[in-house]
Amino acid sequence: MPHVEIAVRQGRPPEKIRSMISAVTKAVAESLESPMESIRVIVTEVPATHWATGDVTIAEKLSANATSVSAQQHRE
Numbered sequence: 001m002p003h004v005e006i007a008v009r010q011g012r013p014p015e016k017i018r019s020m021i022s023a024v025t026k027a028v029a030e031s032l033e034s035p036m037e038s039i040r041v042i043v044t045e046v047p048a049t050h051w052a053t054g055d056v057t058i059a060e061k062l063s064a065n066a067t068s069v070s071a072q073q074h075r076e
Contacts (some may be wrong), residue, residue, distance in 0.1 A: 002028050003040045009058055017043055019034040 004024055008017070021041045029036045048059035 001038045001040065002032055002034050003026060003042070005042045006046045007046055007051075010047050012045075017076060019047075038046070 006020070006024065008020075021043065023035055024041050025039050028034060028039050048062065049057055051058045052060075
């Protein structure tokens with residue numbers, strides 16, 4: 001019984017998550033020759049404030065990018 005866990009940033013539309021679950025299930029079924037009904041897919045949505053790379057959270061990075069774009073627009 002294959003078990004797949006996927007962590008994604010919170011905020012995607014439910015239909016996108018559902019589409020991903022279908023695609024992952026099909027890929028695992030084909031590659032491992034497993035029956036689809038035996039495949040478990042768990043999706044965890046992580047808030048942007050709880051996901052970091054290099055000690056910078058996604059929320060901080062998005063905020064910095066928004067500030068940078070705003071400052072650039074004011075200069076133009």
